[in-house]
Amino acid sequence: MKVIGLNGSPRLKGNSMKLLNEAMRGAQEAGAETQMMQLYGMNFKGCRSCFACKSKTPFYGKGCAMKDDFTKVMEDMLEADAWVFASPIYNGHMSSSMSALLERLYFSHHNYDAHERMVDKEYPSLLLYSLNGNQMFLDKMGIENSCKYDSFLMQNAFGSSKYMVAKATLQFDDYGKYHTAAVPVEKKTEYSKEHFPQDLNNAYELGKDLVARCSEKTESPRLA
Numbered sequence: 001m002k003v004i005g006l007n008g009s010p011r012l013k014g015n016s017m018k019l020l021n022e023a024m025r026g027a028q029e030a031g032a033e034t035q036m037m038q039l040y041g042m043n044f045k046g047c048r049s050c051f052a053c054k055s056k057t058p059f060y061g062k063g064c065a066m067k068d069d070f071t072k073v074m075e076d077m078l079e080a081d082a083w084v085f086a087s088p089i090y091n092g093h094m095s096s097s098m099s100a101l102l103e104r105l106y107f108s109h110h111n112y113d114a115h116e117r118m119v120d121k122e123y124p125s126l127l128l129y130s131l132n133g134n135q136m137f138l139d140k141m142g143i144e145n146s147c148k149y150d151s152f153l154m155q156n157a158f159g160s161s162k163y164m165v166a167k168a169t170l171q172f173d174d175y176g177k178y179h180t181a182a183v184p185v186e187k188k189t190e191y192s193k194e195h196f197p198q199d200l201n202n203a204y205e206l207g208k209d210l211v212a213r214c215s216e217k218t219e220s221p222r223l224a
């Protein structure tokens with residue numbers, strides 16, 4: 001049993017990576033072998049809409065036809081059993097590296113012929129997000145809908161999927177070094193001290209849960 005963790009933040013010690021490390025620790029605790037991948041710095045772009053993956057050619061059913069760093073990432077992912085995606089929220093969505101990956105991964109396995117999965121086995125997934133905003137901001141801006149939708153797409157094409165959002169996270173170790181006059185630093189720091197350890201613990205438990213989900217069979221939910 002192998003779980004692949006993908007970090008979609010350029011920061012190697014940021015909130016996404018901390019959440020991802022905990023989820024992977026949970027997966028290891030549950031008996032999985034783990035492999036980490038750092039997306040930022042890899043050379044790949046999002047879907048170019050060539051439709052080779054939908055064409056009546058030998059490309060059909062073979063994943064994404066574009067060849068670049070994503071090709072090996074996808075090969076490794078399909079050889080594993082479950083996936084953890086971690087991303088900061090940038091401008092209301094997952095980061096561009098993670099978005100590029102999910103465009104290619106999902107679209108090349110999105111079945112236009114039938115509401116059935118194209119993969120031979122299921123790949124349960126866990127999506128971990130972190131952002132600056134608090135719950136009010138999350139609700140007001142509808143950001144959680146975007147996280148929910150990413151998770152829904154994963155479930156549609158690959159297997160059971162869950163997500164979690166770590167809110168009001170700290171962006172810097174030392175806010176004094178940056179222009180952040182509008183940020184209620186004290187309140188934020190207090191909130192984070194109380195809640196981020198809980199977020200880390202949730203990620204750990206969800207990592208364990210991910211391994212348990214590998215033995216479950218799930219229906220592919222309909223897109224419409």
Ligand SMILES: Cc1cc2nc3c(=O)[nH]c(=O)nc-3n(C[C@H](O)[C@H](O)[C@H](O)COP(=O)(O)O)c2cc1C
Binds near residue numbers: 010014090093
């Ligand atoms: C380019 C950029 C865009 C961001 N956009 C948002 C946003 O739309 N909403 C928000 O709440 N936080 C936003 N943030 C803050 C990050 O989501 C937050 O600090 C996150 O926890 C960073 O994760 P990391 O430490 O893994 O990089 C943004 C940060 C950057 C650098």
